Each structure stands twice: as C-alpha cells, then as structure tokens.
Amino acid sequence: MSHESGNSSEVSSARARGRIVGVPKRCWCGELVIPLMSNSKANPYRRYFCCAFAAEKRLSNDNHSYKWVDEALLDKVESLSFRIGRLEQSMVDGRVEEERYAQEEKRKFEELGLKLETEIAARMEDVVNEAKGKVKKALVLVVLGCLAMVVLAKVV
Numbered sequence: 001m002s003h004e005s006g007n008s009s010e011v012s013s014a015r016a017r018g019r020i021v022g023v024p025k026r027c028w029c030g031e032l033v034i035p036l037m038s039n040s041k042a043n044p045y046r047r048y049f050c051c052a053f054a055a056e057k058r059l060s061n062d063n064h065s066y067k068w069v070d071e072a073l074l075d076k077v078e079s080l081s082f083r084i085g086r087l088e089q090s091m092v093d094g095r096v097e098e099e100r101y102a103q104e105e106k107r108k109f110e111e112l113g114l115k116l117e118t119e120i121a122a123r124m125e126d127v128v129n130e131a132k133g134k135v136k137k138a139l140v141l142v143v144l145g146c147l148a149m150v151v152l153a154k155v156v
C-alpha cells in the first residue's frame with residue numbers, strides 16, 4: 001500500500017478509517033500505533049498516539065492514525081462507563097427475573113402443600129370410617145355374644 005497522499009477522496013476515506021474510538025492499537029496502514037510526546041508550541045509535552053510509520057518518516061498532516069492520549073483515554077472511559085451501565089441494567093433485569101422465579105416456586109410449593117393437606121384429610125376420613133365400621137362390627141359381635149350367652153344360660 002502506498003503511503004503517499006492520493007487524491008482528495010482517498011484522503012477523506014483514509015481519515016475516516018483513521019478515526020478510532022478509544023485507544024488505537026494499529027493504524028489503518030497496518031503499522032503499530034505508538035505513544036509519543038508533542039514538542040509543538042501549541043501542545044508542548046502533550047502525549048499522543050501516532051502511526052509508527054508516520055512517526056519514523058516524520059510525516060505531518062498526513063492521513064495516518066493520530067490521536068491525543070488524553071482524548072483517547074476520555075473515549076475509553078466513556079465507553080467503559082456505557083458498558084458498566086449496560087451491565088448494571090442487565091443485573092437489575094436478572095434480579096427481577098430471579099424474584100419472579102422465586103415467587104413462582106413459592107406458589108407451586110404452597111399449592112403442593114395444600115394438595116397434600118387435602119389428601120391427608122381424605123385419607124384420615126377413610127381410616128376413621130373404616131375404624132368406625134370395625135367398631136360397629138365388633139359391637140354387633142359383642143351384642144350377639146351376649147345374646148348367645150343369655151340364651152345359653154336360659155337353656156342350661
């Protein structure tokens with residue numbers, strides 16, 4: 001790829017490619033982006049990221065990657081805080097979902113408990129009825145036995 005500036009349309013597309021969000025790692029030309037310090041009068045000691053090729057060739061006003069470190073870091077902080085915001089939102093959503101699930105489980109559990117109670121009550125009734133039946137039979141037997149004894153006593 002040629003590093004010389006082409007016609008104006010190429011330059012503008014290259015500028016667009018050179019615009020990087022956050023901390024740039026590589027220039028669009030494939031070269032690494034390196035941190036340097038400005039010694040211009042307008043920005044003395046201000047640190048900047050620059051395409052290694054452009055820095056080596058001492059190109060100025062070229063279309064290789066170039067970004068002030070403070071601006072790049074500010075970008076990074078903004079994108080990080082955006083991501084943190086999204087994470088927080090997803091955590092809140094997760095908690096709401098969890099709460100809903102717990103409520104559903106509780107409802108199911110209570111329903112099961114109620115069902116068990118009714119079932120137990122029904123069984124108890126069965127058992128009580130059965131016992132009553134047995135007691136009745138036993139009573140009948142006792143009465144019959146008594147009658148038989150009375151009859152026998154009279155006979156004897």
Ligand SMILES: [Zn+2]
Nearest residue numbers: 027029051064
């Ligand atoms: Zn470059």
